[in-house]
Amino acid sequence: MNKVSMRFLMSMMLIVGGYAFAKAQSAQSLLKEVDSKVKSYKNIAIDFKYALSNEAQGVNQETKGNVVLKGDLYALNLLGTKQIFDGASIYTIVPEDEEVTISAVSDQDENAITPSKMLSFFNDGYIQKMDITQKVNGRTIQYVKLTPMDSNSEVKHTLLGIDTTTKHIYRLIIVQKNDTKITITVNSFKANQPMSANAFVFDESKYADYYINKI
Template sequence: MNKIRMRFLMSVVCILGGFAFAKAQSAQSLLKEVDAKVKTYKNIDIDFKYALSNEVQGVNQETKGSVVLKGDLYVLNLLGTTQIFDGKSIYTIVPENTEVTISDVSDQDENEITPSKMLSFFNDGYTQKMDITQKINGRTIQYVKLTPMDSNSEVKHTLLGIDTTTKHIYRLIIVQKNDTKITITVNSFKPNQPLSGNTFLFDKSKYADYYINRI
C-alpha cells in the first residue's frame, strides 16, 4: 500500500510540476510573440493614460501622455514635460520652468523602464508567469506577471496585459514595494507612421530663452 501511495504522490508531483512548467513556457512564448511583433514595425506612435496611486498616502493621479518610438529613439510627452532621446543624450524640456536638462544615457538606472524599453523590458531580469485573463471591450487581455530577479529592486511585481489577437501591449501595471501602483493603459497604438527626419532631434534654437542644464 505504501508503495502504491508513494507512486501516486510522485505522479501528482510530476503532473503539477509539468503543469507549472507548461504555464511558464506559455508566458515566455507569448512574450516572445509580442517582442517579435514589435520588431516588425519601423516606428510606433502611442497615446496612453497614466495613473499613479498609493492608498496609504492618499495619492490618486491620472493624466494622458504620448510617445513616439523608433528603435531606441523616442519622444515622450507626459505631465507637461517633453523628453527626447536622440541615441546619445536625453533632453528633458520643462516649459513651466523654462528649463532644459541634458543628461547622458549612461546615467540612467539599468532597471528603470524607459520609453525605449517599454515594449521589450520583460526580456531580461524577470521571472514570467501567466496571470488572469480579462475581457475588455470585446478584446481578450492576457496578463503576465513579471517578478524582478533583483531582490534590491523597488518593484514588487509588474503585470503586463497583452491583447491575444494583435499581440500588442494593452496595459502595464507596476506595483512597487512601497505600495505605489503605476498603471499605463494604451488608448491608441499606431505603427509605421510617417515621421519627419528631425523627429528625434533637439532643436536648441527653439529654446533660446530656456535655461540649459547639462548634467
C-alpha cells in the same frame, strides 16, 4: 503510506509540475511573440493613460500622455513635460519652468523602464509567469507576471497585459515595494506612421529663452 497512495501522490506531483512548466513556457513564448511583433515595426506611436496611486499615502493621480518610438529613439509627452532621446542624450523640456535639462544616457538608471524599454524590458532579469486573463471590450488580455530577479529592486512585481490577437501590450502595471502602483494603459497603438526626419532632434534655437542645464 501504502503503494497506491504513494503512486497517486507521485502522479499528482508530476501533473502539477508539468502544468507549472507548461505555464512558464507559455509565458516565455507569448513574450517572444510580443518582442518579435514590436521589432517588426519601423516606428510606433502610442497614446496612453498614466495612473499613479498609493492608498497609504493618499496619492491618486491620472493623466494622459503620448510617445513616438523608433528603435531606441523616442519623443515623450507626459505631465506637461517633453522628453526627447536622440541616441546619445536625453533632453527634458519643462515649459512651465522654461528649462531644458540635457543628460547623457549613461547617467540613467539601467533598471528603469524608459520609453525605449517599455515594449521590451521584460526580456531580461525577470521570472516570467502566466497570470489572469481578462476580457476588455471584446478583446482577450492575457497578463504575465514579472518578478525581478534582483532582490534589491524597488519593484515588487510587474503585470504585463497583452492582447492575445494583436500581440500588442495593452496595459503595464508596476507594483513597487512601498505599495506605489503605476498603471499605463494603451488607448491607441499605431505602427509605421509617416514621421518627420527631425522627430527625435532637439532644436536648441526654439528654446533660446530657456535655461539650459547640462548634466
